[in-house]
């Protein structure tokens with residue numbers, strides 16, 4: 001028996017909400033700005049490598065030595081921190097649980 005069960009409604013709700021949120025963000029991905037075509041002085045836009053939504057916006061003359069733009073949006077970063085997604089490898093925890101069951 002795992003640490004979490006169906007009866008842990010709070011955990012399920014939070015996890016399911018995170019996964020559903022990711023699905024919705026991927027389905028309704030906003031149009032990306034092409035940084036190369038923006039007028040001089042425009043900020044540089046960065047997009048989440050998981051869902052495609054804006055993850056950061058920095059000044060054109062930002063110094064990459066002192067600031068590393070976010071490559072994941074806040075929602076995906078939170079889902080990763082809570083263990084619902086694996087960074088750089090989008091596997092929802094549902095699928096991880098299935099794999100663990102198969103491994104038994």
Ligand SMILES: [Zn+2]
Nearest residue numbers: 048051073076
């Ligand atoms: Zn994201």
